[in-house]
Amino acid sequence: MEVLEENLGPLCFFEVDRLNKRSFNERKKALEIRKRANQRLPKHKQFYLDFPQEVLYVEDQLHEYLRDNTKVKRQTREHVVNFIKDIRKYSLTHAEEMNVLDLAPTQLVELHVIISNCSDRFSEEETMDMIELVNKHLMNEPVERAPKPSFNNKNKGWGKRGGNRRTSDRGGNKEQREDIQMSTANDMDIAMQAA
DSSP, X not given: OOOSOSOOOOOOHHHHHHHHHHHHHHHHHXXXXXXXXHHHSOGGGOOOOOOOHHHHHHHHHHHHHHXXXXXXXXOOHHHHXXXXXXXXXXXXXXXXXXXXXXXXXXXXXXXXXXXXXXXXXXXXXXXXXXXXXXXXXXXXXXXXXXXXXXXXXXXXXXXXXXXXXXXXXXXXXXXXXXXXXXXXXXXXXXXXXXX
């Protein structure tokens, strides 16, 4: 495969989520192919099955962040395409379009923060129309998607200690959450030193 254009510009959160999902699916297919090939070989000639733990960890954290902290779970490809088509009539810069798409402002004050000189460039009616476009295209009910992909290998977890240290719920006491954050930070330090 040949890279035609290395950098086409910034991506919105939706595009990043789609690329992350595609990467996961490709990795999953490759793993299945390797497993099938390994079943035919003697034990001492089998391929290495695991992928670098740092890559899996980063993909998992990215997926979790985008699903929990952005509007990606409310968007589909059609929503994004229709929103971009409708918002183009306001002649926003590409960066402003991406920010409106990513942040999905629902109040005028949020829109004024995203768009530079908003009150000078647009009337109040136009800004209200932009808010209506956001509500129409980007604030739909969360889209039902397949369950979150599991990046864990069987009982291996992320680190050398084994087991996934993350709790299934976001609850727990403050000390447990701080412990998880510290161990996550330590794993990331180890990953950076290994690179």
